[in-house]
Each structure stands twice: as structure tokens, then as C-alpha cells.
Amino acid sequence: MNNIIISILGQRLDNVGFGKKRWFRWRPTFSLLQHHEFQVDEIILLHQEEEKDLLNLTMRDIEQTCLNIDIKTHQLNYQDPWDFEQVYSELHDFAHQYTFDTERNNYYFHITTGSHVAQICIYLLNEANYFPGKLIQSSPSKVSPAGTFRTIDLDLSRYDQIASRFHKESQESISHLKSGIKTRNKRYNELIRELENVAVRSTAPILITGPTGVGKSQLAKRIYELKQRRGQLSGKLVEVNCATLRGDNAMSTLFGHVKGAYTGATSDRAGLLQEADQGLLFLDEIGELGQDEQAMLLRAIEDKIFTPFGSDKEVSSDFQLIAGTNKNLYRRIEKGLFREDLLARINLWRYELPSLKDRYEDIEPNIEYELRRYAQENNQKVSFNSTARSKYLAFAQSSYASWKANFRDLNSSIIRMATLSNGGRITEAIVDNEIHRLQLDWNGAINNRDSSDERLKHLLSADIYEKLDLFERLQLKQVIKICKKSKNMADAGRTLFDKSRLQQSKSNDSQRLRAYLKKYGLEFRNLGH
Ligand SMILES: Nc1ncnc2c1ncn2[C@@H]1O[C@H](COP(=O)(O)OP(=O)(O)O)[C@@H](O)[C@H]1O
Numbered sequence: 277m278n279n280i281i282i283s284i285l286g287q288r289l290d291n292v293g294f295g296k297k298r299w300f301r302w303r304p305t306f307s308l309l310q311h312h313e314f315q316v317d318e319i320i321l322l323h324q325e326e327e328k329d330l331l332n333l334t335m336r337d338i339e340q341t342c343l344n345i346d347i348k349t350h351q352l353n354y355q356d357p358w359d360f361e362q363v364y365s366e367l368h369d370f371a372h373q374y375t376f377d378t379e380r381n382n383y384y385f386h387i388t389t390g391s392h393v394a395q396i397c398i399y400l401l402n403e404a405n406y407f408p409g410k411l412i413q414s415s416p417s418k419v420s421p422a423g424t425f426r427t428i429d430l431d432l433s434r435y436d437q438i439a440s441r442f443h444k445e446s447q448e449s450i451s452h453l454k455s456g457i458k459t460r461n462k463r464y465n466e467l468i469r470e471l472e473n474v475a476v477r478s479t480a481p482i483l484i485t486g487p488t489g490v491g492k493s494q495l496a497k498r499i500y501e502l503k504q505r506r507g508q509l510s511g512k513l514v515e516v517n518c519a520t521l522r523g524d525n526a527m528s529t530l531f532g533h534v535k536g537a538y539t540g541a542t543s544d545r546a547g548l549l550q551e552a553d554q555g556l557l558f559l560d561e562i563g564e565l566g567q568d569e570q571a572m573l574l575r576a577i578e579d580k581i582f583t584p585f586g587s588d589k590e591v592s593s594d595f596q597l598i599a600g601t602n603k604n605l606y607r608r609i610e611k612g613l614f615r616e617d618l619l620a621r622i623n624l625w626r627y628e629l630p631s632l633k634d635r636y637e638d639i640e641p642n643i644e645y646e647l648r649r650y651a652q653e654n655n656q657k658v659s660f661n662s663t664a665r666s667k668y669l670a671f672a673q674s675s676y677a678s679w680k681a682n683f684r685d686l687n688s689s690i691i692r693m694a695t696l697s698n699g700g701r702i703t704e705a706i707v708d709n710e711i712h713r714l715q716l717d718w719n720g721a722i723n724n725r726d727s728s729d730e731r732l733k734h735l736l737s738a739d740i741y742e743k744l745d746l747f748e749r750l751q752l753k754q755v756i757k758i759c760k761k762s763k764n765m766a767d768a769g770r771t772l773f774d775k776s777r778l779q780q781s782k783s784n785d786s787q788r789l790r791a792y793l794k795k796y797g798l799e800f801r802n803l804g805h
């Protein structure tokens with residue numbers, strides 16, 4: 277690797293007179309080349325036009341003392357070395373036209389000479405990677421006119437002390453995102469680690485998906501707090517569940533309205549997007565948003581402007597967006613319910629939060645978290661007896677525990693046991709009772725979903741129902757469901773025989789369906805569609 281120095285010829289510091297005494301004086305640019313422990317292969321002297329004499333002298337002296345050095349020059353054309361705009365543009369132009377070959381060369385930008393403004397500009401250009409390399413700073417010494425020098429690498433991650441501070445700060449942020457819970461699930465931990473990077477570095481929309489109760493809303497709130505602590509947001513956190521927005525109210529809640537926009541609009545209203553200006557807007561259940569609102573939202577994200585309901589004037593609002601959903605948005609696009617372009621916008625950073633049953637390693641630390649939370653909220657410390665604890669944990673981590681509503685279920689479960697505990701001790705009896713209750717809850721939910729079985733029983737005569745295999749029951753239930761949804765028998769037939777009907781020369785979907793139903797003593801018109 278070659279060492280290349282880029283240095284501004286200093287009108288004052290490099291100019292110590294043209295007489296012999298100059299050899300015994302410190303001249304930063306010249307002196308920097310006099311250290312044998314630092315072999316320089318090339319120097320680029322940046323100079324102003326009026327410094328021709330000083331430039332020539334310096335070049336001659338360098339040539340005389342350093343044998344194998346290449347000397348290049350570049351003229352800077354600013355009138356006033358203290359004018360930030362002029363100096364920055366000139367240095368930026370130099371950086372732009374010069375080809376830096378960092379594979380072959382180490383570049384050092386000398387910041388001792390030049391006006392303070394020039395030094396600041398070099399620093400800025402270095403930090404923004406326009407000047408790739410290290411900064412070098414030199415100073416006089418009592419011992420030798422060569423003086424001393426030190427390099428400064430703005431790649432802060434190379435400094436152990438600074439890197440460990442960054443690491444500590446990042447760990448604190450990660451822990452904040454995890455609500456202080458020491459989670460062990462690999463997938464979840466990796467997700468949060470990346471999310472921390474993104475939250476700190478980016479203002480692009482973030483999409484958080486996952487089933488109910490996995491912590492989407494809580495995570496959005498934590499991201500807001502994190503960004504706020506880092507001074508990246510000054511506005512509010514504004515949350516809305518899109519499933520609650522309907523009709524005129526939806527437009528107006530989000531984008532505001534002007535007085536008289538619709539019946540009942542008795543005064544102007546700002547709307548949530550305005551309220552979130554400089555802050556964060558969390559749109560929960562974004563899949564439920566209506567078509568018009570989706571179009572308007574897309575524009576508000578892309579151009580940061582939108583039109584309040586009933587207004588002819590655009591307003592602007594700058595907010596960070598986090599969207600949450602437990603729906604598969606691709607499927608909603610297929611059904612024409614969600615805009616593909618909107619998804620593309622909000623999908624840049626998508627995080628799917630895993631269900632609690634896929635994070636069984638995290639159940640234990642989460643139980644601790646829920647107990648702490650209970651203690652804080654109720655001012656009463658509660659803990660398990662040790663056998664009770666193992667029993668509960670074994671169940672909680674087993675495949676019998678479906679944790680259907682995820683953290684909501686765990687949260688309720690701990691609250692129940694804590695409330696029933698006497699003297700803050702959760703006993704085995706309480707745990708047994710709780711496990712029973714959870715099982716009933718979860719099984720109940722499954723049976724509930726099967727209430728269609730009851731309906732089937734009702735439609736069929738008892739002797740037919742009794743003889744049905746599970747296979748037939750399942751099939752029949754689906755067929756009846758489709759019949760109920762269809763306009764008429766032909767329509768239902770088309771849906772049900774969608775593939776095989778294409779092989780038939782004459783369409784007979786209705787007859788086929790009629791025959792199928794008849795086997796079970798059913799008639800289309802009695803299915804209550
Ligand atoms: N990572 C987590 N660990 C433990 N509890 C959590 C976590 N995330 C959320 N919770 C709790 O679970 C419940 C549901 O969280 P929420 O964010 O509302 O879920 P979602 O929005 O996905 O339905 C809340 O009581 C919340 O405090």
C-alpha cells in the first residue's frame with residue numbers, strides 16, 4: 277500500500293520565511309514528510325493561486341529531502357478561505373474529480389494547515405466518505421523541527437472504547453425493545469437486533485405482522501420511545517386501529533375535514549396524520565383500511581401531503597409510519613381489498629413476530645416479567661412455590677398449551693393465579709386449577725369453531741347424521757357453506773365443480789349438486805342461503 281498525503285499549503289504555518297533558518301523551523305506540511313517511521317509515497321499540495329512562490333519553495337525543499345516522493349498540486353479557487361460555502365464547494369469538487377484508489381493507497385488528509393473553515397470542511401468530507409481515509413494532525417515539538425503527528429480514523433467502530441460504548445447503547449436499546457425481558461428465542465432475538473438498527477437509522481415505514489397478542493402494539497410503542505430518546509422524533513405517538521374506522525368517519529379521523537364537509541362536520545378537524553406530525557403514526561390492523569383511505573395514505577407517505585375531507589387545499593405532515601396487521605396482506609391484494617402499491621411502500625422493513633408457542637424458551641422469562649408487572653401494578657409481590665412453578669412451566673411449554681391469544685393469555689393467566697394467591701404464594705392447587713381453566717378455554721374455542729356441527733345435525737335427519745363419517749361431515753359442511761353463500765344452485769355448482777365442469781361438454785353443475793344433496797336428504801332451497 278502506498279501512503280498518500282493531501283495537504284492544504286498553509287499560508288501562515290507553512291510560511292516561515294525563505295531564508296536558511298527555515299530548515300530549523302517547524303513547517304507542518306514539509307515536516308510531516310520528515311519522519312522515517314512514516315514513509316510517504318505521494319503528496320498532493322492544495323494551494324491558492326497567490327501562493328505560487330511558497331508552493332515552489334516547498335516543492336523544491338521536499339524534492340531535496342525526500343527522494344522517492346511524487347509531488348502533485350491542485351489549485352483551489354476560493355477567494356475567501358473563511359467562507360464556508362466557497363471552501364466546501366472547492367474541496368468537494370476536488371474530491372469529485374480525483375480518483376481515490378483505496379485498494380492500493382492509504383489516504384491521509386492533513387488538517388493542521390488551512391483555515392479552521394477548511395479544516396472543518398475536510399472533516400465533513402471525510403465523515404461523509406467523500407474523502408476516504410484518515411485524518412492526520414501534526415504539531416511542533418521541542419526536540420526536532422520535524423514535529424510530531426497523529427492520525428485520526430473517523431471510522432469510530434475501530435476504537436475499542438467508543439465501540440464498546442456503541443455496543444452498550446445498542447444493548448440498552450435492544451433491551452428496551454424487549455421490555456427488559458431476557459428472551460432466549462434465537463429468531464426473536466435476531467429480529468429485535470435488526471429492528472434496533474433499523475429503528476435508529478431509518479425513518480422508512482415498518483410493518484409488524486403476527487397473530488393477535490404477540491406484542492405488535494407494544495413493540496410499536498417501544499420503537500417510538502427509542503426514537504424519542506435518541507432525539508429522532510419530537511412529535512407524538514398517535515395510534516389507531518383501522519378496524520374501528522368506517523365510512524365518512526374513517527377519512528375524517530385520519531386526514532381531517534373542513535367544516536361542512538358532511539352532515540355533522542360542524543367545525544374543522546385536524547385528523548390523526550396531522551397530529552402525528554414530527555412523530556409516529558401507528559396504524560394497527562392496516563389491512564382493514566378502506567380503499568379511498570389507502571390511496572390517500574399512500575400519497576401522504578410518498579409526498580408527505582394529503583387533502584383533508586371536503587377541502588381543496590393540501591396540507592402536509594411528516595411522520596414515521598408503523599403499520600401492524602394479523603392478516604396476510606398478499607391475500608387481501610388478491611381479493612382486491614388491499615392496494616399492491618401501498619403494500620410495496622410499507623413492506624420495506626417487515627417483521628413477523630412469532631407466536632408464543634413457537635417461543636417456548638421465552639415462556640419462563642415472560643412469566644417472570646408478568647409477575648414483576650403484577651407486583652408493580654398491584655403493589656404486591658407474588659411468587660410460585662417451587663413445585664407449583666415447575667408444574668405450571670411444564671404445562672406452559674408443552675404442546676398442550678396453545679397460547680391462542682399469545683401474551684394476552686399468559687398475562688391473564690398470571691393475573692388470575694396472582695389474584696387467587698394467598699400471602700403472595702401461588703400453590704400447586706392454584707396451578708392445577710389454572711391449567712384446567714386454560715385447557716377448557718382453548719378447547720372451548722376449538723369446539724366453538726365447530727358449532728357448524730350443530731347446524732348440520734339440525735339440517736339432517738337423525739339416522740343420516742349418526743351414520744356419517746368424519747370425512748363426509750367435513751365435506752358436507754363445506755358444501756353447505758358454499759351453497760349458503762351462492763346466489764343460486766347453478767352458481768354454487770360452478771364454484772364446487774370448478775375443475776371437472778371444464779371436461780364436460782354440457783354444463784350440468786346444478787344436477788350434480790342436486791344429486792349430491794339428495795343423498796343426504798337435503799335440498800338446496802332449504803339450506804337457508
Ligand atoms: N414481548 C412481550 N413480552 C411479554 N409481554 C408482551 C410482549 N409484547 C406484548 N406483551 C403484552 O401482551 C399483551 C398484548 O400485546 P399487544 O402489543 O397489544 O399485542 P398485539 O398488538 O400483537 O395484539 C399486552 O398486555 C402486552 O403488554
Ligand SMILES: [Mg+2]
Nearest residue numbers: 492493560600
Ligand atoms: Mg395490537
